Amino acid sequence: MSARGNARTNGNLPQTKICQFKLVLLGDMAVGKSSLVLRFVKGQFDEFQETTIGAAFLAQSVCLDDTTVKFEIWDTAGQERYHSLAPMYYRGAQAAIVVFDITKPETFERAKAWVKELQRQASPNIVIALAGNKSDLADKRLVEYEEAQTYAEDTGLLFMETSAKTAMNVNELFLAIAKKMPKTDTQNPTHAARHRGVNLQDPDAQSSRSCCGN
Amino acid sequence: MNKMETTDSPVITSLHQSDKNERQSENNLDSISEVEDLITLPRMERGKETTLIDTSSEDNLNPKYLPVDIQKEETVVFDVSETGKPSEDNGHEDSGEFVVAMLARGNLEEQGVCTKRISSPLSETPLEASSHWDEDVTAESWRQHRKHVFVLSEAGKPIYSRYGSEEALSSTMGVMMALVSFIQSGDNIIRSVYSDEHTVVFMQQGPLVLVSVSSTRQSEQQLRNELLYVYNQIVSMLTQASITRIFEHKKNYDLRRLLAGSEKILDGLLNLVDFDPSFLLSAVHCLPIASSFRDSLSQILQKAITPNLVFSILIAKNQLLTIAQEKMVIEDAKLDPSDLHLLLNLIGASSAFQAGEIWTPICLPSFNPDCYFYTYISYLDPPECTVCLLLLSTDNEAFYAVAECKRKIEEAMQAQNALTSIAKAQSYSVSQVGVSDLRHFMYKPFDVPDNHHQLTQFTSPEMEAPYDSEEEKMRLLDLYRDMHGRIHSASRPLKLIYRVAARETLLAWVTTKFELYTCFSPLVTKSCAINAITKLLRWVKKEEDRLFIRYPPKYSTTPNASKS
């Protein structure tokens, strides 16, 4: 189940299907977006993780039965000055993780705003997951599990409480998203690589563009 | 190639000439010999502003310069220069006195005489009391810092303080702002305040006010340049246009909201400004490598291009390896060393760039203060993270194309085993020059080929014993800064300074071909020093292909017709 065994760009086994998806992380600053990504991609956690500048692009694959799901991850910066740039990163994304910090109610409010924005402006079929991070800080909890879960149910989101620090639910979250991704894709990896960021599900996604100059 | 050799003889002559001049003036100038312009030179870096205070000038009688006593015989002199229109010398005396009273109050507060923080009587909005701060701003240690830097908005809102939190300092900032706005209302701009111990320099840039409070004895111009770096680093994150727009909308906007998380970048900048002479010289320092190796790295960058790519920069250990530039773009505007300094500082200030491939907007203020470049940043040698590639594009959608360029660069470098060679590259020791008594130098040439497209560069060896401790490094840099200040003095620029200090002898010299600062052991004689410099210049000439990027590579990436 662990994603770790997979090399970043491998997956060329003839019998496995390769699916590639663009996933974006959004949320207020310091809620733990980068920490979640680094836990998932590198299996690391840094107490002194520094604030993201712009956005960081990372890739990681997970295996699901006969399918390798490759995530191309955009870890965006939560700082206010980058908010207006968010569309540049979530445009064409097939999945999003909106993160809040369970010890900071205002980050939950901010997460709701992100969800609204995604539902209005991102790809119509985007799969959105809500992550209540820092669940290890239970004694400082200020957002109740039930509250977030009710909201997620009403809004049609995946929801999990996570801890990048203890790794709780981190792989599980990405795996749950991978399961919800359409697996109709049968493109070979070379082809897929040429169409990074293309919404494989939605053929007329306006964001489709093949970028690499071959 | 021969340019410098042919100048060898005039070089010696002018040195001898200056020698004579110095002897005549040696007595009244103490150990510092100064030679006024022997030849007419283009005066580089002479600020547009010409008013510099001279406490000894007869202008002391002018009401514009008011020496005032505040506390313990500190003499404070105000330099209030007129802006624009011809001066109507009226009422300045009053405003000056008022301002002094305000400053004295600010001073008292800073020194903790008033134990309670009082909000400034002049600020319109009450300044909130601080909730927390890293450093006790009333403590002696806070006042002891060599150089404080503050940034505030025109409405007096704190934006940044180098030491202690801005909030804890809001009353001090309020007083500063009161000063600035009061003087402004009289059509004047407060520029600087001098006391025996401190120089206070004010600078207004659009809706921001920057203040430097320094005990370093640096020239006003140098401090002003440093403030400009701080301003430009802020612009590099937000652009000037958006800063202006924000404050047009809301005069008392709290800009810290938009700068959250970037204090570290500004702290890092001010640290570099203190310790890295690149900022003083406005020149770039590149890592010395064999010119054939640099050429092959340049070619790799030149080949990995995509539409709208404008700069490809390779750095190692925070020094430049090579930079390839788009032809048309560079014809429009030259890449200023200061923009590169801001980029290098940004990269060095945060480990966030090690997390993956970064795609972020960055503005290069000297190039164009109102526009962003979309910048791809990735280390090529994880997990060590010493070799960093920066690719700047004008197209915000170009990430995947630009990332593909990185992969090409990575492959080509791997094929040549370039990372191993880069890892071996290092700065050089002054002993390699082979000139006894020479301890350190900084050499900035002007006679570079292809001058129009060239980045201003300088070369300098490692600082070695006795300048290997932080204090000694700083002391030598202060000596250099002092000579630099005299050489570039707007009122009385010098070409040559020979200075016998207690623990070293220094010689600074500027010609049409170069600017040079040298440091010798204290026992060196003047003729020895002159000899040594001739040898040093020959050595630099011989090594210049290794020390400098001689012909910066260019490429052409036909701009996408669809993007403007």
Ligand SMILES: Nc1nc2c(ncn2[C@@H]2O[C@H](COP(=O)(O)OP(=O)(O)OP(=O)(O)O)[C@@H](O)[C@H]2O)c(=O)[nH]1
């Ligand atoms: N206790 C605990 N701390 C965490 C957890 N996740 C992140 N942190 C800490 O929270 C701080 C911020 O984490 P980041 O991952 O940088 O947050 P971010 O959302 O990427 O922040 P920006 O990049 O500024 O938007 C860091 O000090 C992390 O070590 C967690 O699950 N538990």
Ligand SMILES: [Mg+2]
């Ligand atoms: Mg982050």
